[in-house]
Amino acid sequence: MCGIVGAIAERDVVPILMEGLRRLEYRGYDSAGIAVVDANQKMIRLRRVGKVKALQDGLDENPVVGVIGISHTRWATHGEPNEVNAHPQSSGDHLSIVHNGIIENYLSLKQELLDAGYEFESETDTEVVAHRIDFHLQKNNDLLAAVRATVAELVGAYALVIVSSKFPDRLIAARCGTPVVLGLGEGENYVASDVAALLPVTRRFIFLEDGDVADITVASMKVLDSEGNNPDRPVRKSQLSENAMDKGQYSHFMLKEIHEQPEAVANTLAERVAGGHLLEQAFGHKAHEVFSKTRAVHIIACGTSYHAGLVARYQIEQICRLPCSVDIASEYRYRNAVVADNTLYVTISQSGETLDTLEALRAAKKKGYLAHLAICNVPESSLIRESDLVLMTRAGPEIGVASTKAFTTQLTALALLAIALGRGGALDADTEQKLIGQLMQLPDLLKQTLKLDEEIKELAKRFADKLHALFLGRGIQHPIAMEGALKLKEISYIHAEAYPAGELKHGPLALVDDDMPVVTVAPNNELLEKLKSNLQEVRARGGELFVFADPDAGFKSEPGVTVLTMPAHVEEMQAPIVYTLPLQLLSYYADVIKGTDIDKPRNLAKSVTVE
Numbered sequence: 001m002c003g004i005v006g007a008i009a010e011r012d013v014v015p016i017l018m019e020g021l022r023r024l025e026y027r028g029y030d031s032a033g034i035a036v037v038d039a040n041q042k043m044i045r046l047r048r049v050g051k052v053k054a055l056q057d058g059l060d061e062n063p064v065v066g067v068i069g070i071s072h073t074r075w076a077t078h079g080e081p082n083e084v085n086a087h088p089q090s091s092g093d094h095l096s097i098v099h100n101g102i103i104e105n106y107l108s109l110k111q112e113l114l115d116a117g118y119e120f121e122s123e124t125d126t127e128v129v130a131h132r133i134d135f136h137l138q139k140n141n142d143l144l145a146a147v148r149a150t151v152a153e154l155v156g157a158y159a160l161v162i163v164s165s166k167f168p169d170r171l172i173a174a175r176c177g178t179p180v181v182l183g184l185g186e187g188e189n190y191v192a193s194d195v196a197a198l199l200p201v202t203r204r205f206i207f208l209e210d211g212d213v214a215d216i217t218v219a220s221m222k223v224l225d226s227e228g229n230n231p232d233r234p235v236r237k238s239q240l241s242e243n244a245m246d247k248g249q250y251s252h253f254m255l256k257e258i259h260e261q262p263e264a265v266a267n268t269l270a271e272r273v274a275g276g277h278l279l280e281q282a283f284g285h286k287a288h289e290v291f292s293k294t295r296a297v298h299i300i301a302c303g304t305s306y307h308a309g310l311v312a313r314y315q316i317e318q319i320c321r322l323p324c325s326v327d328i329a330s331e332y333r334y335r336n337a338v339v340a341d342n343t344l345y346v347t348i349s350q351s352g353e354t355l356d357t358l359e360a361l362r363a364a365k366k367k368g369y370l371a372h373l374a375i376c377n378v379p380e381s382s383l384i385r386e387s388d389l390v391l392m393t394r395a396g397p398e399i400g401v402a403s404t405k406a407f408t409t410q411l412t413a414l415a416l417l418a419i420a421l422g423r424g425g426a427l428d429a430d431t432e433q434k435l436i437g438q439l440m441q442l443p444d445l446l447k448q449t450l451k452l453d454e455e456i457k458e459l460a461k462r463f464a465d466k467l468h469a470l471f472l473g474r475g476i477q478h479p480i481a482m483e484g485a486l487k488l489k490e491i492s493y494i495h496a497e498a499y500p501a502g503e504l505k506h507g508p509l510a511l512v513d514d515d516m517p518v519v520t521v522a523p524n525n526e527l528l529e530k531l532k533s534n535l536q537e538v539r540a541r542g543g544e545l546f547v548f549a550d551p552d553a554g555f556k557s558e559p560g561v562t563v564l565t566m567p568a569h570v571e572e573m574q575a576p577i578v579y580t581l582p583l584q585l586l587s588y589y590a591d592v593i594k595g596t597d598i599d600k601p602r603n604l605a606k607s608v609t610v611e
């Protein structure tokens, strides 16, 4: 969602704060701001609507220098994205704070502050927190104590970093439900909402837990938990390389990340299989005990990760013969789900910080599931810390807001899960070996599929001016069609919907005319003939078909039908992953033509840490 950076040093921290923001901008980007205490112990604050570049332009016009400061890139929750609502928010001329998350009881706290004579200039919940800290400071003139007193009053989710020119030797940070990481430097220290912000200055990190408040000076980091104790928060070394965040030769992160998929899938498989068999311990030391007891699976996720869960349902039912249900996390939280005995709860999340998914996991923990397993891409994330079993996808940092390599690595990890669960029952050793062999072919198949790049670029020209599109798939390809539609709408703003092809005649067929492109994925499987009949229904209404087809599926291009032949026949286990790639490329190139901001589509954010 929003991004936070803070630093305290014996040198100018503005370049650290700005580079951190640039690295976090993919998370949220409707306004940005910075506050530093200058050499005269004055708080200097600068905020701009728009991207970090607008803030940098502002700094170029009015340079600011200081040894302590905070910065923020915002994705609006309370109040429209204008300068007044941008962070840092302040109280008086001495205190500035940045905040990620949502304070649910801000209106009642605000009323008390209004009664006490505080004036508000923004519509944000964050300004309430700033005044509240000042309110407590009036009583005891201790910044750490004032922040602790304030967070004890807050209901909701927050990552907070606070600086005051009255206390120019310390930054205070607090976490509840939204990530905060402390970075340890040499004679300087940092804080951020994500390690990515701090990679140019440190690899050593401490992750705050919910309820923690940290007191950060140039020479020390002190963490207090909600009880006021000094908890043991270990220093961890990040393995991420600094240039994992660069676009390299590609014009957008999304294109880079699409092309990284063969390697990302290979990395996700590496060390998880040996001699044609799955290494169950890859899921954690309790995996064997849990999997052998599992009698049902319940998968929870949001967005693209939810689509990955829908694919997994087909595989878990088919391979393991276990019942499997899949829920959208924000719905599951408020549904009184009935949990059968020995049900494994599985969450899927690229970021591991999606609040809906995290809260769904927390709600599930009260419901008596057998165990909680997370499939996730960020090792330091809350989801990983709160789960019993984990399987990391190894996609590497995904910067483009549109999920690409995160999705295909999730599908890979979920296929491994289906094999692990099937092993104790419905899956025999020969079939396991065959399926593992098929997964191991994926990197090569993906490389071949990426060679369609130029052809799809041409195809996209016929898409970019459309207002609507339909995506069709049958069986396990239906969630892939859903993912294709999501990609198109989120970055090109073309309205796109996905349907199981057999469902079209029950309503959506009414939308089909010669201005409605219909995209479909057609591997050569047992549903192919059924799919062909459904496509005839589209042609009969003048709909223009775009078919990504198996070489032997028997499709031919003709007026109104464009067939793009996939490079090779693929097996059922491989098809969802392989057929995702052309749909990603189609959206990408449609967006290039439309000129949208591909890596940072409007109104969205990479990591959704609000409800």
Ligand code: AGP
Pocket (backbone or CB within 6 Å): 302, 303, 304, 305, 306, 348, 349, 350, 351, 352, 353, 354, 357, 401, 402, 403, 404, 490, 606, 607, 608
């Ligand atoms: C899709 O391109 C989006 N990035 C979005 O749907 C995303 O998958 C969703 O917000 C869930 O995020 P997560 O995987 O980090 O939990």
